[in-house]
Amino acid sequence: MAEEVSNKQIIFKDYIHGFPKESDMILKTSTIKLKVPDGCSDAVLVKNLYLSCDPYMRSRMSKIDDNYVPIFTPSEPMSGDGVAKVVDSSHPDFERGELVTAITGWEEYTLIKSSESESETHFIRKIHHTNVPLSYNIGILGMPGMTAYTGFYEISKPQQGDTVFVSAASGAVGQLVGQFAKLSGCYVVGSAGTKDKVDLLKTKFGFNDAFNYREETDLDAALKRCFPQGIDIYFDNVGGEMLDAVLPNMRLNGRIATCGMISQYNLKPAEGVRNLLYIMAKQIRMQGFLVYHYRHLYPKLFDLVEPLLEQGRIAYVEDVAEGLESAPAALIGLFSGRNVGKQLVRVASD
Amino acid sequence: MAEEVSNKQIIFKDYIHGFPKESDMILKTSTIKLKVPDGCSDAVLVKNLYLSCDPYMRSRMSKIDDNYVPIFTPSEPMSGDGVAKVVDSSHPDFERGELVTAITGWEEYTLIKSSESESETHFIRKIHHTNVPLSYNIGILGMPGMTAYTGFYEISKPQQGDTVFVSAASGAVGQLVGQFAKLSGCYVVGSAGTKDKVDLLKTKFGFNDAFNYREETDLDAALKRCFPQGIDIYFDNVGGEMLDAVLPNMRLNGRIATCGMISQYNLKPAEGVRNLLYIMAKQIRMQGFLVYHYRHLYPKLFDLVEPLLEQGRIAYVEDVAEGLESAPAALIGLFSGRNVGKQLVRVASD
Structure with missing residues (x-):
């Protein structure tokens, strides 16, 4: 028995x-x-x-x-x-x-x-x-790691020197996107919701810059301060108001990886995003993805991340x-x- | 002198x-x-x-x-x-x-x-x-032709059997997109703002179906009626409310070619679009383009359209x-x- x-x-x-x-x-x-x-x-x-x-x-x-x-x-x-x-x-x-x-x-x-x-x-x-x-x-070796890998490498197609903005940047996915971006020779800025998280982005994860979105009275101004030349890649974890502020700050041929919209999941209807005209005016590609359609890429994630973990070159x-x-x-x-x-x-x- | x-x-x-x-x-x-x-x-x-x-x-x-x-x-x-x-x-x-x-x-x-x-x-x-x-x-052999060509073939990447929706479908660009879609073996529906234009779409341009958006009290219902299985490609000439209605009706891996947003050009601020969560949930690629960055494709447009004009297989x-x-x-x-x-x-x- x-x-x-x-x-x-x-x-x-x-x-x-x-x-x-x-x-x-x-x-x-x-x-x-x-x-x-x-x-x-x-x-x-x-x-x-x-x-x-x-x-x-x-x-x-x-x-x-x-x-x-x-x-x-x-x-x-x-x-x-x-x-x-x-x-x-x-x-x-x-x-x-x-x-x-x-x-x-x-x-x-x-x-x-x-x-x-x-x-x-x-x-x-x-x-x-x-x-x-x-x-x-x-x-890092599971769904969040795969999400960061897919959204950054497969969807955003980074080039060395690209400017990258990550929202919810200290979260399960964002912290990896920021580190992948640095490893790819990009300039990366993150937003988060507390001073401690902002510090973490800059010290632990090596973001070039970071800001606390709750303390900014004008998100557009915060983005212009961090990206005077504009944003090539926006890794969007939040949607809503931040997305609306990002759109006019995108550069020509910019890419937005639509990973999540956590600011919207509990709202019905969702907030309206008004600056979509920039999708046309800046030739932006905004692309969503569902990580479970990219499971075949797990070996590529492991090949990238395992040596970085062994060498202490990536944090989680x-x-x-x-x-x-x-x-x-x-x-x-x-x-x-x-x-x-x-x-x-x-x-x-x- | x-x-x-x-x-x-x-x-x-x-x-x-x-x-x-x-x-x-x-x-x-x-x-x-x-x-x-x-x-x-x-x-x-x-x-x-x-x-x-x-x-x-x-x-x-x-x-x-x-x-x-x-x-x-x-x-x-x-x-x-x-x-x-x-x-x-x-x-x-x-x-x-x-x-x-x-x-x-x-x-x-x-x-x-x-x-x-x-x-x-x-x-x-x-x-x-x-x-x-x-x-x-x-x-047809100038900017509008090039816009339809670029947005449909280069941005939307049509496959035979795709369902295609075109807004402002009787306009300079839309009428060509609809005809290109038919030539590509797609099922195509257009929206326009008068009964005469709707008739034109169905008779002159060969759209499979069409509706007058001004007479529809519920755009979502109109789209569900025309696309019970959803939309693979949306060629967006108008933005705003129509885009918001289209998003939940997109199929997995759908593509939105953001060609123009004529409903929004005179509004400041623009209307808010609330259904962007579907970009993620349906793995949609929404991509803008400016036709003057695609001038190198003029020869491809001419190769496509000249014989069609000669054979009377395309109308303008x-x-x-x-x-x-x-x-x-x-x-x-x-x-x-x-x-x-x-x-x-x-x-x-x-």
Whole structure:
């Protein structure tokens, strides 16, 4: 008989409008047998170690036709990227004790069933990077790393000497874009929402300059101060008012990588952006991307980042909340900018 | 002694805000000697036959920092693309009697001086297409043709079977985009502002479908009716509210060619566009272009269009206002959609 243990879970209560609140998620304690059920083939039972809090998860909390990510199921656990350890497996590729990244539940233990969908096979991967903090596998070596790689190299097509602006620049993605830009010989400026984050950009991540958008009374003036010759590449994590201020400051043939619009996710309708005429007048290419369509580029990310990590030439700052109970507050903190760096939740240490 | 003749001119009064009015332009009669002045080398004196009225000219009427086209000079004649005949020349490449296209003044006779700027050498070209209406040289074989070619083939990258939406579809550019799309095996729908224009789209230009945007109470519903599976390519001539309605109707990997935003040129601030989140969610590429950066593609336009014209497989509808005096009203009519097809002014017949 398999051992039955308690399994704390963070349950998604119901679809929401506007800003998410902690009370939209409920802590519940159920039980689970630490064994893949009989007859459940190609399944893996994992113990969750780290969970990732990401802005895109907001989109999973509202029922919208034609959503770009699957929505959460009310009364079921929240889910997202996680680092986990295999407790039991009926899958030939995974065995007890192995470390994996997977789409896991926001709970202590998750039974990950196989799926016939081709893309689902990507949802669980063995961890091969063991000489870096485990959590990096859902950070710099995971989805945020891939997002920064894709948006900067594939979408923005940087040239040496380009001027690059990054919003939400100390976040999970922005901090990497800034460092990639420096490595590519670009001049890079970031915006963030506190003095400490601005300091971090300039000292830890090597941005040429940075500003606190909350303290600027005139974003256009701030951008003109930082980019007297204009901006070649804007890596847009926020949308809205900042995008509107950036557009007139773009240079001819500028590129805008539309990675996210965190300032807009909780607004309905979104803010209106008025300066789109510059898309024409400056021959701007504004291009969106969804990182899960670029999974084939993971080897290129690893080839770039692994030596940089080994040589200490790239940094990755994480903000780790302790305990599953802290997950709702950690997720909500993303939308007020409470996190400093990549937001994680540590569920267990091993 | 050279003959001195009267030279009617349309004078640009002063910089404007908002919608242009006829009274922003003044008819004046001056005189001109029909001879290139002594000591003025590489100059050409022309008699103007056709003048082109184009939406971009609105941008030349306001003093804006960092404008993408040169602004008009108050108290000087308006200017733009024209078809003209050489009356006198001190330029070795042009001689009396030759037909040219050039950036000419809005006047009966213009002295075109050479410029050291490389790009200026493109401002006067000999007309080689004599088996088509002369005016086509500033229409389908001129800037509007090049704009449709560049925006459709170079920016939108059409694939057979793509669904294409064109706004201002009966205009100088839109009518060609629709026909190019049909020739490329696309499904194409256009919007226009009168029933007659909508009929023209469906009968003369072969659009699969068309609608009158002024009669639709819900643009989103109109687009969903015409594109139940969504839009692959949006050729945007208007911006604003229509762009906002199009964004949620775009398909994954859709392309928006930002050609113009005529609905916005007279508004300050412009309307806010709220649905930009779809740029990310649908991986849309929205790209602006300025046709004068694509002049090197003229031979490709000619290769495409000349045989189509000869075989009667492409149509081009023009709206010709008679006499220089009618030019201000013709220009202003563009912004209320009074023109049907490419708006021209006939100054003289030869």
